[in-house]
Amino acid sequence: METKDRELLLHFYEDMLRIRFFEEKVRDVLLPQRLFRGSSHLYIGQEAIAVGVTHALRDDDYVISTHRGHGHALAKGVDPYAMFSEIMGRTTGCCQGYGGSMHLADASRRFVGEDPVIGSNSPIAAGLALAVKQRGSDQVVANYFGEGAVNAGAFHEAANLAALWQLPVLFLCENNLYAISVPVEQSSAIQDLENRACSYGLAGRRVNGQDVMAVYNAAREAVAATRQQSRPSYLVFDTYRFEGHHTADKETYRPAEEAVEEFRARDPVHLLEKAMIDDHTVDIPTTIAYRDRVREEIDAAFDRAREAPWPAPEQALRFVYTESEVR
Amino acid sequence: MEKGRMRNLTMTAALNTALREEMRRDETVIVMGEDIGVYGGVYGVTIGLQREFGPDRVRDTPISEMAIAGMALGAALGGLRPVAEIMYCDFLAHAADAIVNNAAKWRYMSGGQYALPLVVRSPAGGGGGTAAQHSQSLEAWFTHIPGLKVVMPSVPRDARGLLKAAIRDDNPVVFIEHKHHYTYKGEVPAEEEIIPLGVADVKRAGTDLTVVSWSRHLTLCLEAAEILAAEGISLEVVDPRTLQPLDLATICQSVAKTGRLAVVHEAVLFGGFGGEIVAQVVQECWGDLKQPPLRIGAPFCPIPYSEPMESFVIPQVTTIVDRLRAYLA
Numbered sequence: 001m002e003t004k005d006r007e008l009l010l011h012f013y014e015d016m017l018r019i020r021f022f023e024e025k026v027r028d029v030l031l032p033q034r035l036f037r038g039s040s041h042l043y044i045g046q047e048a049i050a051v052g053v054t055h056a057l058r059d060d061d062y063v064i065s066t067h068r069g070h071g072h073a074l075a076k077g078v079d080p081y082a083m084f085s086e087i088m089g090r091t092t093g094c095c096q097g098y099g100g101s102m103h104l105a106d107a108s109r110r111f112v113g114e115d116p117v118i119g120s121n122s123p124i125a126a127g128l129a130l131a132v133k134q135r136g137s138d139q140v141v142a143n144y145f146g147e148g149a150v151n152a153g154a155f156h157e158a159a160n161l162a163a164l165w166q167l168p169v170l171f172l173c174e175n176n177l178y179a180i181s182v183p184v185e186q187s188s189a190i191q192d193l194e195n196r197a198c199s200y201g202l203a204g205r206r207v208n209g210q211d212v213m214a215v216y217n218a219a220r221e222a223v224a225a226t227r228q229q230s231r232p233s234y235l236v237f238d239t240y241r242f243e244g245h246h247t248a249d250k251e252t253y254r255p256a257e258e259a260v261e262e263f264r265a266r267d268p269v270h271l272l273e274k275a276m277i278d279d280h281t282v283d284i285p286t287t288i289a290y291r292d293r294v295r296e297e298i299d300a301a302f303d304r305a306r307e308a309p310w311p312a313p314e315q316a317l318r319f320v321y322t323e324s325e326v327r
Numbered sequence: 328m329e330k331g332r333m334r335n336l337t338m339t340a341a342l343n344t345a346l347r348e349e350m351r352r353d354e355t356v357i358v359m360g361e362d363i364g365v366y367g368g369v370y371g372v373t374i375g376l377q378r379e380f381g382p383d384r385v386r387d388t389p390i391s392e393m394a395i396a397g398m399a400l401g402a403a404l405g406g407l408r409p410v411a412e413i414m415y416c417d418f419l420a421h422a423a424d425a426i427v428n429n430a431a432k433w434r435y436m437s438g439g440q441y442a443l444p445l446v447v448r449s450p451a452g453g454g455g456g457t458a459a460q461h462s463q464s465l466e467a468w469f470t471h472i473p474g475l476k477v478v479m480p481s482v483p484r485d486a487r488g489l490l491k492a493a494i495r496d497d498n499p500v501v502f503i504e505h506k507h508h509y510t511y512k513g514e515v516p517a518e519e520e521i522i523p524l525g526v527a528d529v530k531r532a533g534t535d536l537t538v539v540s541w542s543r544h545l546t547l548c549l550e551a552a553e554i555l556a557a558e559g560i561s562l563e564v565v566d567p568r569t570l571q572p573l574d575l576a577t578i579c580q581s582v583a584k585t586g587r588l589a590v591v592h593e594a595v596l597f598g599g600f601g602g603e604i605v606a607q608v609v610q611e612c613w614g615d616l617k618q619p620p621l622r623i624g625a626p627f628c629p630i631p632y633s634e635p636m637e638s639f640v641i642p643q644v645t646t647i648v649d650r651l652r653a654y655l656a
Binding site: 062093094095096097098099103105106107112113115117120122123124125126127128129130131132134135153154157158160161164165318319320321322 | 355357383384386388389391393394396397398399400401402403404405406407409424425428429433434435436437438439440441442473474476497498
């Protein structure tokens with residue numbers, strides 16, 4: 001294996017571990033200790049998508065995400081300390097405690113934000129892409145959504161307009177098989193969601209979302225086409241939501257016969273690890289060293305965030321409007 | 328340009344002037360909506376803009392109100408200053424998710440990381456037989472949402488100056504026009520004028536009663552004031568011009584002078600914005616009030632089609648005159 005490929009794989013590995021350990025901390029520590037309010041939607045099992053896609057993007061490309069966006073944010077370089085702080089409602093959060101788990105945003109990383117209103121983020125992505133195009137920039141806008149969103153009217157309106165106006169949007173559908181409790185077979189008239197793209201004159205492509213290299217390669221081609229030709233691309237990633245819809249989900253809807261083990265055997269982190277070990281990219285001690293290092297990083301970020309200050313209650317009244325009302 | 332020179336313009340022309348001036352001044356201003364290009368908008372507000380600024384800055388959209396408003400928000404995040412037109416304010420119901428859930432809150436939820444310089448223009452109101460789905464006055468929906476500004480001009484001068492301020496504002500603004508008021512004419516300064524949002528205007532000075540009204544009904548109140556003046560009744564007519572932010576001080580100043588308040592609007596009375604103004608005035612100027620405030624608005628029913636019924640529901644000048652006369656009797 002060439003050195004640069006090895007480096008790339010190790011970058012993937014590190015970024016996927018960061019998401020995995022972050023989410024495990026939310027699940028195993030923040031949740032039982034009641035360190036956050038509302039709910040958190042975990043990205044465990046889907047890490048290969050955010051990591052593969054983000055490595056195909058430039059730093060100045062935009063990402064607009066969903067309620068299940070911790071992984072998208074971490075992959076885009078948002079600081080885990082700022083994210084833990086935000087989820088725990090502290091002033092050191094990336095949104096100073098105004099948003100929480102479902103509204104993470106970091107303008108400096110071009111992580112425009114999460115939008116947990118299903119379908120609504122696609123028009124925003126298309127509008128951003130319109131601004132990009134109007135400015136003569138060659139940035140692209142990556143728009144993540146779940147398979148539940150493709151049935152929302154706003155998604156259709158945005159996809160049609162992005163294709164009609166040739167806007168640089170990457171429509172990235174993460175098909176994790178469930179929209180909260182309803183399986184995709186019960187929500188979509190067609191199961192091959194990439195075929196939805198035909199109605200906008202786009203070539204949809206279905207990608208194995210558990211294989212980070214497959215995600216990366218597909219995303220790279222899509223990003224290149226979108227950037228060079230200023231037009232949307234449409235990718236559908238097959239994946240699986242390992243956890244409940246959110247942290248309080250009892251998952252009563254999963255059928256007994258669902259081959260959970262089969263899905264779990266396709267854990268993207270394990271798949272990458274195994275592939276790297278099998279072809280001697282790394283040895284086991286190296287993977288352990290990576291795991292230890294990233295886990296320490298996440299532990300340290302969490303420990304710091306846990307001690308971070310709470311906002312003063314009256315801070316609630318800030319940021320409703322800009323201070324300077326007229327330029 | 329000669330200083331102090333005035334032009335007599337319709338509301339439509341005044342709004343068109345504002346858009347044209349702001350688009351010339353700032354190339355990040357774009358206009359988007361249904362039938363706004365070659366057609367110039369169903370009420371003609373964007374006439375000629377596509378010819379001057381081209382189809383990239385004056386964009387005809389498909390019938391996709393969710394995308395029009397959502398894309399305006401996205402475009403604002405991306406550095407443009409979009410002005411979206413929603414053909415009828417009734418259709419703001421489609422666009423409301425983008426406006427209410429996203430535009431109004433994106434800055435707040437992000438802890439102040441973003442500014443959202445976008446304007447959503449839309450005509451409201453009845454009076455022309457467009458019936459229940461093309462005649463509503465829905466300003467109260469939007470005044471209830473922190474993060475939005477709500478502007479409702481009544482005369483051409485304000486329409487032009489307020490729209491310019493709205494476009495330059497870094498917050499989302501819902502700019503509500505009146506579809507049966509577009510041909511209303513008035514003086515507009517030839518030179519540039521920006522009218523800041525949140526500053527009320529005393530449209531007629533008087534001593535007996537403060538009448539607060541906005542949009543088309545403000546001008547109906549001016550007509551009523553003229554009629555009542557002949558009977559020796561002196562109305563002070565105050566136009567808040569923007570409902571959010573609301574210039575309560577100017578209203579209270581007037582109430583302190585007259586000792587009486589009436590609020591007149593076209594919208595349904597129950598839950599209408601007049602109730603908010605009355606409540607605030609009662610709290611702030613209780614001691615100044617000589618009698619309980621009066622509210623005039625539409626009864627609790629949709630806007631009917633047939634002319635006699637529609638005129639019954641929407642307060643007319645004669646109704647306003649009769650109610651105010653009785654109130655002061």
